[in-house]
Amino acid sequence: MKTVASHALGCKVNQYESEAIAELFQQKGYHIVNIEQPADVYIINTCTVTNFGDKKSRQLIRKVKRQNSDSIVVVAGCYAQTAPEEIMAIEGVNIIVGTKNRSQIVELVENYKKEKQPQNCVSEIMKEKEFEPLSIQKLENRTRAYLKIQDGCSQFCSYCIIPYARGAIRSRKPQDVMLEVNRLAQNGFQEVILTGIHVASYGKDLKDVTLIEMIENVHTVEDIKRIRLSSIEPNVVTNEFVERLSKLNKVCDHFHLSLQSGCDKTLQAMNRKYTTEKYRQAVKILRSYMPFVAITTDIIVGFPGETEQDFLESYEFAKEIGFSKIHVFPYSPKKGTPAAVMPNQISNNVKGERSQKLISLSEEMAELFLCQFVGKDMSVLYEKQIEQNIYEGHTTNYMKVHTVCDQNITNKILKTTIKNKHGEIAKGIVTKL
Numbered sequence: 001m002k003t004v005a006s007h008a009l010g011c012k013v014n015q016y017e018s019e020a021i022a023e024l025f026q027q028k029g030y031h032i033v034n035i036e037q038p039a040d041v042y043i044i045n046t047c048t049v050t051n052f053g054d055k056k057s058r059q060l061i062r063k064v065k066r067q068n069s070d071s072i073v074v075v076a077g078c079y080a081q082t083a084p085e086e087i088m089a090i091e092g093v094n095i096i097v098g099t100k101n102r103s104q105i106v107e108l109v110e111n112y113k114k115e116k117q118p119q120n121c122v123s124e125i126m127k128e129k130e131f132e133p134l135s136i137q138k139l140e141n142r143t144r145a146y147l148k149i150q151d152g153c154s155q156f157c158s159y160c161i162i163p164y165a166r167g168a169i170r171s172r173k174p175q176d177v178m179l180e181v182n183r184l185a186q187n188g189f190q191e192v193i194l195t196g197i198h199v200a201s202y203g204k205d206l207k208d209v210t211l212i213e214m215i216e217n218v219h220t221v222e223d224i225k226r227i228r229l230s231s232i233e234p235n236v237v238t239n240e241f242v243e244r245l246s247k248l249n250k251v252c253d254h255f256h257l258s259l260q261s262g263c264d265k266t267l268q269a270m271n272r273k274y275t276t277e278k279y280r281q282a283v284k285i286l287r288s289y290m291p292f293v294a295i296t297t298d299i300i301v302g303f304p305g306e307t308e309q310d311f312l313e314s315y316e317f318a319k320e321i322g323f324s325k326i327h328v329f330p331y332s333p334k335k336g337t338p339a340a341v342m343p344n345q346i347s348n349n350v351k352g353e354r355s356q357k358l359i360s361l362s363e364e365m366a367e368l369f370l371c372q373f374v375g376k377d378m379s380v381l382y383e384k385q386i387e388q389n390i391y392e393g394h395t396t397n398y399m400k401v402h403t404v405c406d407q408n409i410t411n412k413i414l415k416t417t418i419k420n421k422h423g424e425i426a427k428g429i430v431t432k433l
Contacts, residue, residue, distance in 0.1 A: 005064070007035035009057055010047025012195050012230060014077055016148045017102060018045045020134040021076075024106050035060075038068045041109055046079035046087075048165055050332040054079050058090060065092030072109055076102055078165035082336065084122040098122040099151075099166050103134055125167035128152075129205070133172075135180050138187050143383045143411040144228075145189040149177050149214065150196030157260075158271045159303065159331065159339040162197060169201045174209050174217060181221050190413060191226035191252075191381055192218065199229060200236040211236065212244050219248045225413060226381065226396065231256045231298075234274045234282035246289040253290040254398040257282060259297040262317025263310040266303050270339070276317055283321055294324040294369065294397035301358060302331040302351030304342035311354050319361060324369040324398070325424070326362035330355050363424070370399060370421045377431060380416040382409045401426045407433060 004025040008018035021043055022032050033039050042064040046057040057079045065073055074095040075087050081098030088096055095108050100123055108121060131151055152169040153162050184192060194215070196202065202211040218227055227250045234257060245251050257279070261267050264275050286293050299318060301311065318326060330351035333340040373395075380401045382393035391403050391410065402425055403409075403416060409430065416428040 001031040002029065002041070003033045003037075003039045004030045004041040004043065005033050005035045005037065005039040006043040006045070007060070008045040008077075009060065010045075010049060010053060010078070012146050012193075013148055013151075013197055014045045014047060016136065016146045016195065017077075017134055018043065020136050021045070021102055021105055023137055024103065028106050035064065036067075039064075039071060040068070041072045041074065043074045043076060043105060046075060046077035048077075048079035048082055048161055048334075050334060052332065054083070058087075061087075061090050061093060072112055074105060074109065076105070078162065081122060081125055081165045082161060084120050088118065088120055093118070095119045096122055098125060100125055100128055100132060103132060125165070128167045129170065131170040131172045133176060135176070137183060143189065143381065144191040144193060145184045146193045146195050146230075147177070147180055147184065148172065148196055149194050150199055150202045153198040154201065155198060155273065156271060158269065158342075159300070159334065159337055161334050161336055164336065166197050169198060169205055171202050171204070171206045171209075173206070174214060177214060178217060178221075181218050181224060185221050185223035188411065190224065190411065191228060192224055193228040193230055194218070195230040200232045212241055215245065215251065216248065219250050224250065226250055226252055228252045228254065228398075229256075231258050233258050234279045237282035237285055239285055242285050242289045252396040252398070253292055254294040254296070254396065255286060256296045256298075257286075259318075260300050261303065261306075261310075262299070262314035262321075263306070266306055266310050266314065269305060269342070270300075270303060280321070292373075292397055294399070295321065296325045296327070296398070297321075297323055298327045298329060299358060300329050300331050301354040302346035304331070304339055304346065305344040306331075306346060315358060315361065318358065319365075322368070323362065323365050325366050326358060328355050328358045328362065366424045367421070370424065370426055373399065373418045373426065374420060375418065377415055377417050378428070379413055380428065380430075381413045382411065384410060395426075399426050400424065401428045403428045403430055405430055405433075409433070 006018045006022035008014035047053040072094045076097040080096050084096050149172045152167045154169050156163050203209040378395045380393040382391045386392045393401050414430050415432045417431050418426045418428050420427045
């Protein structure tokens, strides 16, 4: 049987797309193998958020070709979209597809087998208006399903290359979203995570549907018990939006609310479309409707021109908000973005010091967040067995819980008493099987 390995670097959207591509090959009789194994075809879905992401993509391309020198190597994704000539120059690359026409990859591979001619199939993405219909019929070994509802970004933050890699916002048609949600429910999934490149802009191009209406539609699917959102921005968090969310008991009280900096001067330099006051109000609204809500975020340290005072402002703002977790990123210049050529670039040593301070704060806040739930009963979706009789799951507000149980509780939502904690992991006892 013909074999294919479809592998994603980078974000959850890439991972979703790579699984959808693998299914396309499976439907044509290919056997799916791991990227570490010899395969007839390798599909590498690349990331280009940072220069390091580009480097990892190049390394993987060379590695898979060494695993099978006769293999067909297809390079897709954001790096392929923004630097096709650079990738075509890598020895062993046979086909390049950017962030469009992924649904035609099987056909491109079959044509290559006949013609043996390298193909650069990257097309203009900035004029693309339609959401490409990649979907997943079945997910293996998962209890939580990512569901891509949106592509593209029109924000043009000064540090980010993604609008050039993904193009303008394109929303998935509501009927297509609902078809996939129902398929996932039929396959036993109880939780879906609505994801995209810029989820907050869902529906703006369709005119007849909004993000909150789409969430309300998904909420009607009986066998789906939890709905989670991937990253959103404070501008979408209005009283009306959260009030409507709060009436949907399947919506999880966990929001990844993008910050990037707690200093208004830095936010302006980043070309972010909100202020710290807007962010503060968004958090206040969420907590007024959802008292146990978890708010996680991303913060970039060492952005060009960030002084020590600017960093301290950002640090103190994060401390004031009280996140349950911060994902800390030292600023990494990305060729082709305005920030990469800004003056006053920050040294790696300073970025490293600031990162460590913020990581330490994140750890303190994570511990404080967990402490308030010790002794409480929580609803936990158990996702996998990590050791004999030890299962791992998450609460609605995304606390990671480990529980000892002599029964298989994978993919079950169970009432669990949080007894204690160890680091960022809560230890619980299932109180009702």
